[in-house]
Amino acid sequence: MRKPLGSLTRNVAIYGAGDVAVTAISMALLPLYLRVLTPADIGALAMLLVAETLTKIVFRWGVDGAFMRFYLDREEGPERQLLASTLWMFLGAASGLLLLVLLATSPLLATHLFDDAWSDYLTALRLVLVNTFLLTFTFVPFHVMRMRKQALTFSAFTFGRSAGTLLLRVAFVLYAGWGITGLMLADLTVTLLLLPMLWPWIRPMWRPAFSMPELRLCLHFGLPRLPHGLAQQALDAGNTYLLKQFIPLDRMGVYQIGTTIGRSIKLFLSAFETGWAPFYYETARQSDPQMVFRKITTYGVAILCLLVAGTTAIATDLVNVLTPVAYDDAAMVVPLIALGIAFQGVYLLTSIGLNLSSQTKYYPVSTFAAAFAGLGSGLLLMPRYGVVGAACAFVLSYVTLAAVAGYFARRHYPMTYERGRIVRVVAVGIAAAAAGWALPEMQPIVGVFVRGTTTVAVFGMLLWSVGFLRASERALLTSLWRIARRRPRVS
Secondary structure, three states, X not given: OHHHHHHHHHHHHHHHHHHHHHHHXXXXXXXXXXXXXXXXXXXXXHHHHHHHHHHHHHHHOOHHHHHXXXXXXXXXXXXXXXXXXXXXXXXXXXXXXXHXXXXXXXXXXXXXXXXXXXXXXXXXXXHHHHHHXXXXXXXXXXXXXXXXXXXXXXXXXXXXXXXXXXXXXXXXXXXXXXXXXHHHHHHHHHHHHHHHHOHHHHHHHOOXXXXXXXXXHHHHHHOOHHHHHHHHHHHHHHHHHHHHOOOOHXXXXXXXXXXXXXXXXXXXXXXXXXXXXXXXXXXXXXXXXXXXXXXXXXXXXXXXXXXHHHHHHHHHHHHHHHOOHXXXXXXXXXXXXXXXXXXXXXXXXXXXXXXXXXXXXXXXXXXXXXXXXXHHHHHHXXXXXXXXXXXXXXXXXXXXXXXXXXXXXHHHOOOOOOHHHHHHHHHXXXXXXXXXXXXXXXXXXXXXXXXXXXXXXXXXXXXXXXXXXXXXXXXXXXXXXXHHHOOOOOO
């Protein structure tokens, strides 16, 4: 168990290290952005992210997941080249035509998204559409890096892309004063620089060949994931779009700030997801993979509980540190968004049986159920409770997603979980969050450190005392602690 867990842990650490650094800097720059961007600008940014999220799904037609599914089934060389080239040609034709339609109708789309301010954000919307289309062609080289376990290379590219985007955003927004358009232009510029750099990974996968049987196979696997992907994004993007029908753009800005901070725990989730799919496909080929998946699920839930507890404890202080008074209401949103992201993590951990058993037809079932729960509850909650109602609907949607997908996954790929340990770690997370939150009021920047440290300390001590850790795990942690404390000998 230690070997596969160690491999996954190393990959997650490598995938996430760069993003942690860049995101920390981005958070530090948030107060500067909010000096030049109005709450209405931030609300418009939320709607642009809705457009980006939905078009990203449609432009890929679900075949990005199909490529990863069938890559290992093909021999190195011509077979894999045929698979990749077929998908690239299909996407160039189908998604290229869709891009032209969207650009032609972009004034109408902008009016729908931004109301009377549509002309201020039309250029930014067009930049989003072009950038998302170009990024469609990058999943093959990035998936190849993941499947070949080139974690350092993958991380270097993602870090470079994130760092380059950050620098250009500073230049275009803070110095040039181009506002939201500057943010989107920075993204597109980095994509144009990225594509040539990926050529060493693109070239070996390309040859002028097209296979209709390969395309049919990939679409058979991927198309059921398309409505699933759209419905899944409706849990977030649809939630944001629905909220826009009840509040103005400036209040949308408050919600966007709250979701941005609450989503900070997705740093772990994104890094984990990147390494998780190649890991479980490979592990499923080995003996007793269920035992490995069961333990990793327990550890994953423990990490998610700690992240949500810490985020909840410091939410108010962190919002006060990063934002002006106009965004104070965002503090009520942060813990709920973090909780929703945690249930997304549970979904990633427990739904893998659908991929392993090729029962992807159940993905749309689970996501449509979740979208119905989220948007339905949003219609009831948003008119009365505004941004808090939207955050509650967000949580309900991901609870539903995890429950329904997990149910169908266990039907087709039987799994048992360590329920007793999971219940204990959830209880510990609640207690740790309460301990940090209950500390007396203090200066916000001090509160972030003190409440966060208290939450982590209480979480660790309670895990140790309630019997969550097995004897072998206690022994391993004790050994690691002794090694860490051991000082190098003086020669």
